[in-house]
Amino acid sequence: MRNQPHTYIQLILSVTPEVTWI
Structure with a gap:
């Protein structure tokens, strides 16, 4: 997954x- 951050x-x-983003 290092190539796909x-x-x-x-x-x-x-x-x-x-809700967390708000």
């Missing part, structure tokens, strides 16, 4: 609820 970010964003 973007995928790791996408996963975190998916797991993190939208």
Whole structure:
């Protein structure tokens, strides 16, 4: 996954609820 750091970010964003961002 070192070559795909973007995928790791996408996963975190998916797991993190939208309420946390607000």
